[in-house]
Amino acid sequence: MKNSPLDNIVKILLVEDSPADVRLTREVFKEGKVKNKIFVVDNGEEAIHFLFKQGQYRDAPRPDLILLDLNLPKKNGKEVLKEIKSNPVTSTIPVVILTTSKDDEDIQTTYQLYANCYITKPFDLEQFIAVARNIENFWFSLVKLPENSNQV
């Protein structure tokens, strides 16, 4: 996609069904140093539609990063992760698991499924904000993200 208005902006797909968490995340990222745009879907099926540009998401941009909750309606996070990482079109997009679960099995399984990292969402508001900031600083400023050179 040449000369799109979304060039030079970090595009994030947030897969999250809690409106409160969505709102918080948006606020933290809005104040961040790096220009970014967050796209939100609230269930696993929509996440897949978005990533594969299906239906209403025909013109959806390819995200630079995916924040993925595990407990989602319609299709759970692990299923979504599996699909993302097994398809060459989407497999290079870093996926940050962001979930309330501290379960060891969830942690092991998601890393086995090639999740890029796993973060447990803090319940405490301030800690949540701090974590979101850390994600932003690390993934938007420090890490080199793959360029959208193999878009469909």
Added chain:
Amino acid sequence: MSMNTYLKPVTILLVEDNPADVRLTLEAFKEGKVNNNLHTVKNGEEAMDFLHQRDPFKDAPVPDLILLDLNLPKMDGREVLEEIKKDEKLRPIPVIILTTSEAEEDILRSYNLHANCYITKPVDLNDFVKVAKSIENFWLTIVRLP
């Protein structure tokens, strides 16, 4: 604020052939908030021997995190990455590519091979230490390691 709940030190494997970079990394991690043991190997072959607990690394611990340079003697970092992520036992270990290369080809290829993240080493010493500290902070206090 530490999210880390580990009681024992985090084991890190640094795969790096440049002694100056090894030293800087060691120092940065030593000063970190979280108790950690950094093991270093200097080429890809040693990395695989360490990870498979082969001689001379028969007693090597399984690392919780791997910092991997791409340009290595004997067996290059890209091959090491590929082997790690193909191996069911080693796959979950997060691999952070830490390299001088900014080449888009290297970045894309690393993510294709399931590197957990890719970081370009700064040339400036102070910046290098800052980066190492950021890695320590993010991966040892925010992230849950497998």
